[in-house]
Amino acid sequence: MKTFRTSWNHIRRSPYQALAAITIMTLTFLAISIFSIMTIGSTKIIAYFESKPQVTAFFKNEANQEDIDTLSEQMEQSQEVANVRFVSKQEALKIYREQNKNDPLLLDLVTSDILPASLEVSANRIEDLSPIADALKKSPIVSEVIFQKDVVQTLTSWTSALRKIGIGVIVLLSVVSVFIMATIIGFKISQKREEIEIMKLLSATNWYIRWPFLLEGIFYGLVGAFFGWLIAAVGLVYATPYLQSFLGSIPLLPVPMFFLLGLLGAEFIVAIILGTFSSFLAVLRYLK
């Protein structure tokens, strides 16, 4: 308890140094939060597409039900196919109405006649999408085939780049914050050199002197982590409506609270490690 009090006094008595330490930590954890959310989000989007390896074949208007059933049976017999689902013109309209229920103008213009019937063919693996798509394209009743392989490939390369940039920025900011914190704490140790010398002469153990400085580093880390996380979390909440319209049917938003709290918990652990490491550097350098 006494150690906590001493540590708090160190912080309170030099507010500008504390502010500098907290600011750099906030910046570092803001970057960690943003890149973590982006990386985890894009990974989830990829996983969503990968979990639904699907080819959609739209039928020509003249296609009759018999031909469609034949094609459907052919697909079901294929080893690569997990599931086949026929979507009639009426069902397509229902889906369309559901997706655009807030826009009456779009609902008025569309009838089931102009929407094509389609066959949704799910594959077992994402690699199987190409042969299934090729097979469907060969059918004379199919007008157009779409599948997500390209989407997944593009997303994967973007995510990979994002991850690399994120790790780079986080490592750089972490190193900078460790050095800034070590300098600030080192400076405080130098300021208290006389007091430390007196305490040692009065029987203080090395750890009695070190603990308040270690706690100070941890405190800066935790406060910085909290503010960095808070800024990112509030930003995410505000951006959710825009992102939702962009992501469409992908069930990613709103981000569940337990995810954000989990991120905060993980950041607290990183903050404790960074804070302890920085103060330890200072303590080893200035308190021999």
Add this chain to the structure above:
Amino acid sequence: MIRLENVTKTFGTGASALIDVTVAIEKGEFVFLVGPSGSGKTTFLRLLIRDMLPSKGTIIVGDWDLTKLPNSKIPHLRKRIGVVFQDLKLLTDRTILENIILPLEMTNIDSKTALKKVEDILSQAGILEHKDKFPVQLSGGELQRVAIARALVFSPEILLADEPTGNLDATTSWEIVKLLQDINALGTTVIMATHNTDIVNNLLKRVVTLSKGSLLKDEKPRPKADQPLAEKSHHEKKESSEKAEQKTEK
């Protein structure tokens, strides 16, 4: 209790602060450590609290051989030896109470017991009414008492006082010495470094004299030497100095 055997301390510059000093001090003794400035008195005391290591020789304090004492044991040693530093080493941004309670905060003692103990010591040192003041608000003699009080918080077996009367007037000096004598009377070994010949000559205690780092003399206390004599002598001196002052005024 304390044994220095052929202790030599040479600094990096080549200057020797102590040369081949051998002294033994028994439990409960009151010893004056005298000698001119630079004779090695402070080095002698610093060696006893392992603030530095001797270049040669052995130093035994109680059961510990200080030359072989691991760093982790130094705090234990310093709890058994109270020190009144020449420059007092009080923290100027803390009150008297906070200064004195500081060593106790380094232990697991609960704050209520610690506070009680500090107040008892402050009463013993006669400065309880100053407990909430800061060092800058106190006189030299009061500050010495604060330093002595802080040195007593662990009820040490040994008390080292480095020039505790250095900058004090005669009356205050005698008050400080009286306080040290009282502490000694309770069984604490007291080693007082001083060059106040008035006190040394009147108190008739053991006197260890250092000169340029070497042990010049080790005079045992004279028989029948006791406190009343010293005090009487002090009062006589005080009276004569007052008379002298009156004459000067006339």
